Amino acid sequence: MNFVKRAGMSLRARKARTAALWGIFVVVCTLLLGGFLLQAAAARQEADAQRTIGVDVTVRGKGLTPAVADRLGTSAPVNRYNPLLPVETEARGAEPLESDQPKPPATRGEDGAWRLLAVNGVRDSGMLLPFSYGSTRITTGRGITPEDSGRRVAVVERRLAERNRLTVGDTIRVWSADSRRTLPLTIVGVFRDPTPDPPSWAPPQELPGNTLYVPMRVAQELRPGTAAALDEAVFRIGSPEQAERLRAEAERLLGAKTFDFRVNDRAYKDQVRPIQQVGTFAELIVWVITLAGALILGLIVMLQVRERRVELGVLLSMGETRQKLVGQHLLEVAAVALPAVAFAALMGQLAGQELGDALLGDRQRESVTAAGAPRATVKPPAMDVGPVVLGKVAGIGLGISLVSTAAPGLVILRLHPRSILIQGA
Numbered sequence: 544m545n546f547v548k549r550a551g552m553s554l555r556a557r558k559a560r561t562a563a564l565w566g567i568f569v570v571v572c573t574l575l576l577g578g579f580l581l582q583a584a585a586a587r588q589e590a591d592a593q594r595t596i597g598v599d600v601t602v603r604g605k606g607l608t609p610a611v612a613d614r615l616g617t618s619a620p621v622n623r624y625n626p627l628l629p630v631e632t633e634a635r636g637a638e639p640l641e642s643d644q645p646k647p648p649a650t651r652g653e654d655g656a657w658r659l660l661a662v663n664g665v666r667d668s669g670m671l672l673p674f675s676y677g678s679t680r681i682t683t684g685r686g687i688t689p690e691d692s693g694r695r696v697a698v699v700e701r702r703l704a705e706r707n708r709l710t711v712g713d714t715i716r717v718w719s720a721d722s723r724r725t726l727p728l729t730i731v732g733v734f735r736d737p738t739p740d741p742p743s744w745a746p747p748q749e750l751p752g753n754t755l756y757v758p759m760r761v762a763q764e765l766r767p768g769t770a771a772a773l774d775e776a777v778f779r780i781g782s783p784e785q786a787e788r789l790r791a792e793a794e795r796l797l798g799a800k801t802f803d804f805r806v807n808d809r810a811y812k813d814q815v816r817p818i819q820q821v822g823t824f825a826e827l828i829v830w831v832i833t834l835a836g837a838l839i840l841g842l843i844v845m846l847q848v849r850e851r852r853v854e855l856g857v858l859l860s861m862g863e864t865r866q867k868l869v870g871q872h873l874l875e876v877a878a879v880a881l882p883a884v885a886f887a888a889l890m891g892q893l894a895g896q897e898l899g900d901a902l903l904g905d906r907q908r909e910s911v912t913a914a915g916a917p918r919a920t921v922k923p924p925a926m927d928v929g930p931v932v933l934g935k936v937a938g939i940g941l942g943i944s945l946v947s948t949a950a951p952g953l954v955i956l957r958l959h960p961r962s963i964l965i966q967g968a
Contacts, residue, residue, distance in 0.1 A: 547874060554875055561879060564843060568883035569890075571836035572940050574828060576887050579932045581825035589818045597622055597779040598811045599670075600789055604802025605772070609664075609759050611796050612776040616666075618792045620785035625671065626776040628664035628762040631748045635716040635725045637707045640752040644744040659748040660703075660717065662755045664762020668698060670777055671756075673736065684711040684732030691758045697728035701735045702752030709733075715755075720765055728757060782815075783808040833939055837946040844872060876944040884937045 554561045602615070609626055616624035639660055665671065668686035673679035686698055699709060709715060709730055716725040738751040747753045763771050780789060786806045793802060858868060 547871075549871055551878075553871070554878060560847070564840075564876070565879045565883055567836075567839060567843070568880050568940065569886050571832055571840075571943065572880075572883050572887035572936055573890050574832045575836075575939055576890075576932065576936050578825045578828035578832065579935050582822055582829070583932065585818050585822035585825060589815055589822070592811070592814050592818060596811055596814050597781055598783050598786065598806060598808045600778045600780060600786055601775055601805045601807070602778065602793055602797075602802055603775045604797055606797050606801060607773045607776060608771055609763065609773065612773060614796060615776065615778060615789065615792060618789060620780040620788050621778045622781060623667060623670060623779040624776060625665055625667040626759060627671075627774045628759060628766070628771060629774050630662050630664065630762050630765045631659045632662055632717045632720075632765045633658050634660050635718060637703075637709070637715050639747040640702055640706060640750050641747060642740060642744045642750060644742070646744050659746065660753045660755055661748045662717065662757055662762060662765060664759040664765075665756050666692070666759055668756050670779065674734075679734055679736045681732050682735050684730070686732055686734070687756050687758055691731075692760060694758060695726060695728050695761055696731045696758065697761075698732040698734055698756040699730055700752045700754045701733055703754075704730070704733045717755075717765065726761065726764060728755075728761065783811065829939075833943065837943045840876070840943055841946065844876060847872075873944065877941060880940045880944050881937070884933070884940050887936065888933055 602612075607626075609628065612624065612626035615621065639658055665687050666689055668674055668688075671679075674681075674686065681698070682701060684698070687696070697715060699715065704710065707715075711730055711732065713730050714727050715730060716727050718725055734756075736751045736754065740750055740752070757765075778789060780786060783806065786808075790804050793804060
């Protein structure tokens with residue numbers, strides 16, 4: 544009789560043991576599938592966290608110009624960057640806010656000199672700490688983006704906009720650095736800064752309501768003289784390990800000891816470390832389940848071989864080869880394993896997302912300053928039971944089948960029909 548047909552008859556004749564073996568395989572394959580799903584989901588969420596949260600590196604120092612910041616921003620580790628160029632200028636046709644506190648006597652008679660606005664040249668206003676941490680937010684329109692590089696646009700504070708009845712789409716004019724012409728700026732956004740006015744009198748440019756954000760090129764046009772040294776530049780990189788590459792590039796462009804280099808990776812570590820721990824835990828699950836499954840199933844098959852010694856002795860005495868007997872046992876185990884993989888895939892599709900949400904739920908970045916807490920959320924990834932994951936589970940399942948029949952196979956290869964039948968009798 545063909546050993547394949549004999550394997551099928553053996554499985555049907557031992558329905559209870561076949562069902563028990565199938566149940567063990569289902570448990571093993573489900574745990575394996577869960578481990579692989581968690582590994583893949585943790586890797587995707589870690590990559591998403593690197594893009595969403597990242598690590599902010601702040602560079603300050605002499606020689607830091609917009610051109611140098613652009614060169615650093617195009618280096619390999621940098622995902623986003625934002626230079627900051629503060630200037631002061633006077634508006635034409637717009638009244639700045641004034642302090643409600645009494646003006647010091649020394650400043651009386653100098654009204655013309657105290658009508659300046661605080662203008663900040665930026666590349667990406669979303670990277671400014673007040674905006675990224677949520678304490679300052681856009682109420683109408685949008686912020687400054689890298690696409691605004693060649694445009695004359697501005698984002699104004701709500702209080703200045705209300706005083707001058709400015710809305711998105713209106714134009715505010717500011718004097719150029721040489722005071723010979725005015726630059727028209729189209730308002731693309733209005734933001735709200737919760738910072739209150741100073742408790743004592745301050746000039747208009749020091750009031751938070753008189754703040755504008757403009758593209759870097761506009762700020763350079765408003766900057767007196769030829770110097771355009773930046774106040775700072777913030778670079779967002781994927782991980783703390785990449786900071787040294789950026790430092791080396793900064794040293795090459797700015798000199799070894801002429802700049803301040805600060806890495807803010809606390810938010811990254813708070814978010815990514817738990818995700819990495821889940822990935823490590825999932826990898827440990829895969830190894831433990833693989834070894835435990837092979838051991839348990841090997842013991843079960845070993846017991847079955849011992850119980851079927853008489854059957855094996857009869858088959859050997861009838862001329863069946865030992866290799867076919869080993870193949871029969873391997874086929875029996877594999878025939879149980881493959882349906883178990885399919886059932887485990889169904890279970891993973893139904894319950895996998897809940898498992899991922901429980902272990903890789905939304906994680907919000909914590910603030911590292913007293914200004915407020917950013918609320919950049921890394922969403923839990925989808926737990927997809929794809930062909931790659933199923934292939935891994937099926938491969939390990941069949942590998943366990945092979946390993947679990949290896950030791951019993953050695954026993955079968957050493958069997959002698961005469962001694963089996965005599966002992967069995």
